Amino acid sequence: MADERALSGYAQAAQAAVDEAREIFLAELGAAPALFKGPGDFATAADLAIEKLLRTRLKAETGVTVYGEEQGGNLDPRACWVVDPIDGTSNYSSGNPNCAILVALLLDGQPAAAVVDAPLLGMRLTAVEGGPVALNGETLPPLGATSAAAPQVGMGSLASLDRRRFPSSVRLALAGALAEEGLRPRISGSVGVDLAFVAQGIYRAAVSFSPHVWDNAAGVLLGRCAGATVTAGDGSAWAPGKVGAIVGTPDAHGAVLRILRGAEEERG
Numbered sequence: 511m512a513d514e515r516a517l518s519g520y521a522q523a524a525q526a527a528v529d530e531a532r533e534i535f536l537a538e539l540g541a542a543p544a545l546f547k548g549p550g551d552f553a554t555a556a557d558l559a560i561e562k563l564l565r566t567r568l569k570a571e572t573g574v575t576v577y578g579e580e581q582g583g584n585l586d587p588r589a590c591w592v593v594d595p596i597d598g599t600s601n602y603s604s605g606n607p608n609c610a611i612l613v614a615l616l617l618d619g620q621p622a623a624a625v626v627d628a629p630l631l632g633m634r635l636t637a638v639e640g641g642p643v644a645l646n647g648e649t650l651p652p653l654g655a656t657s658a659a660a661p662q663v664g665m666g667s668l669a670s671l672d673r674r675r676f677p678s679s680v681r682l683a684l685a686g687a688l689a690e691e692g693l694r695p696r697i698s699g700s701v702g703v704d705l706a707f708v709a710q711g712i713y714r715a716a717v718s719f720s721p722h723v724w725d726n727a728a729g730v731l732l733g734r735c736a737g738a739t740v741t742a743g744d745g746s747a748w749a750p751g752k753v754g755a756i757v758g759t760p761d762a763h764g765a766v767l768r769i770l771r772g773a774e775e776e777r778g
Contacts, residue, residue, distance in 0.1 A: 517638040520572055521623040524591075524613045525636065527567035531560045531611055532629045535596065539630070540605050553580055554603055560595035560611065568593075574615070579724045587619040587750050594724040598700030607631050610702040614727035619749055621731035626706045635706050637735040643709045652737040653711055653759055662694045663758070663766060664704030664716035681719060683773035684766070693765060701755075705729025708757050709736040715758025715766050719743065726755040733757035741767070 538556035557580055565576045565583075568591045576591040577583040584590070591613065596602050598609035607630035615623040622639040637643045643650045665685060685695045693714065698704055702725070704716035709732040718726050730748050733740045741747065743754020745767045756766050 514638070514640070517623050520574075520615050521625070521636060521638050523568065523571040524615065524623060524625045525634075526571070527564050528611055528613060528625050528627050528634075530567065531563050531595070532627055534559050534563065535602075535611060535629050539602065541603060553599060554596070556602070557595045557599055561593060564591075564593045564595065564613065568613075577724070579722065585723065585750065587616050590616045592616055592621075592724050592727050594702065594722075594728075597702035597725060598698070601699045606699065608698040608700045608703045610700060610706070612702045612724060612728045614724075614731060616723075616727060616750065621727045624728035624731040626702050626728050626732060628700075628703055628706065631703070633706065635709060635732055637709075637732050639731065639735070641735060643732055643735045645710060650710060650736065653709075654737065660694055661692060661714045661762065662696050662712070663688050663762060664707055664713045665695050665697050666701040666704050666716065666718055666720070667697060667699050680770065680773045684717070684769055687769040687773070688766070691765060691769075693762060701725045702729055705732060705755070705757055708733055708738055711736075713758070715756065715762035717743070717757075717766050717770070718755040719753075720755075721753040723750045729757060730755055739763040743770070745771070 541554035541556045561578045561580045568576050574589050574591055577585040578593045594612040597612050602609040610626055610628040613625045614621045625636050627634045634646055688695045701718040701720055707713040708716045730740055738757050739760050740757050742752035756763055
């Protein structure tokens with residue numbers, strides 16, 4: 511793992527690249543689909559342009575390769591940037607503010623630096639391994655120092671590309687069971703925003719159904735640095751290649767995992 515000084519340099523390079531990317535993000539807000547990837551899944555010209563910019567800037571400034579949602583690449587867990595140019599593209603295309611630029615540096619198979627920038631929410635969170643989470647440059651207190659007014663749990667989206675691991679019946683059962691236990695489910699359409707809300711203490715927990723490292727890596731690091739309990743969707747240690755992520759305070763994380771396991775057992 512890189513030392514603190516090196517991680518700080520990587521984080522600064524990521525923030526500088528995201529500074530440029532957010533200009534495209536804001537200028538192209540509401541962009542129509544430009545590339546259809548599957549049923550209900552598309553990219554806009556802004557997704558493509560932002561990822562191209564991030565690839566160029568991050569590689570030039572750090573020498574580390576980039577793996578992205580739109581243009582792929584080589585996912586080298588030893589050292590690799592992982593980027594989602596617009597997490598919540600459907601929201602972005604319709605002007606919904608729940609969308610963000612996600613950048614994470616993987617070192618030795620785990621996220622070591624991350625930037626989550628949600629321009630329409632005025633929210634940028636940054637973290638490096640072993641340090642605190644910062645919101646717009648200001649250090650946040652660890653989770654537990656403050657609590658949300660209501661125990662909300664983010665679910666990102668009820669859709670999942672992994673319909674075998676998280677079929678609609680399991681996702682809907684989770685939403686219903688959370689509500690019954692007083693943990694109010696919230697569906698934003700953006701995993702990155704949900705996990706960022708957990709790191710700020712806005713949500714007690716968030717669950718990602720995504721099998722993609724670019725959706726989960728940045729939020730996983732934010733959660734760890736905030737003092738949250740962090741696992742993959744099945745409760746095992748999170749790592750690239752694992753499906754989903756659960757991030758939250760110990761009690762909320764435990765409730766989400768228990769409900770998920772119960773729903774899966776009922777499904778057989």
